Amino acid sequence: MNVCTVRDQAQEDSLHHVNSLIDLIIASEDPVMSRQKCQQYLNACSTTDTTVYTDYDPSTICTDKKFESVLLGCTLDDQKTIKKRLQALLVYLTQQTIVH
Numbered sequence: 001m002n003v004c005t006v007r008d009q010a011q012e013d014s015l016h017h018v019n020s021l022i023d024l025i026i027a028s029e030d031p032v033m034s035r036q037k038c039q040q041y042l043n044a045c046s047t048t049d050t051t052v053y054t055d056y057d058p059s060t061i062c063t064d065k066k067f068e069s070v071l072l073g074c075t076l077d078d079q080k081t082i083k084k085r086l087q088a089l090l091v092y093l094t095q096q097t098i099v100h
Contacts, residue, residue, distance in 0.1 A: 005075055005077045005078060006075075007075055007078070010073060011073060011074055011075050011078070013073070014070050014071070014072075014073030014074045014078075015074050015075075015078050017070045017073075018067070018070050018071055018074060018078075018082055021041070021067055021070070022041070022082075022085065022086065022089070025037050025038050025041070025089065025093075026089070031093060031096045031097045032097055034093050035090065035093040035094060035096075035097055037064065038086055038089050038090045038093055039062075039090060040062055040063055040064040040067070041063075041064055041067045041086050042083065042086040042087060042090055043062060043063040043064075044063040044064055044065075044067050044068035044071055045071065045079065045082060045083040045086060046083075
């Protein structure tokens, strides 16, 4: 079953922008910087999902504020999908930096 997420134009633009930022990480030649940026993006996802942290202190986590503001323009379903994509990408990037 394929569920279609309904988005307005602003949400569509935000999703496109987020995907472009993630694509830049993937295209980067520097695996260490890519991993750091991916972690910051993932941290930004976590600040929007308060169910993850009950005693959460945002000052202790480094996030990418630009990414976070674009992410907040996406639908909740898209935010969850983006978070899963970033988690998978971080695992991949971590393996790449360990291998090299």
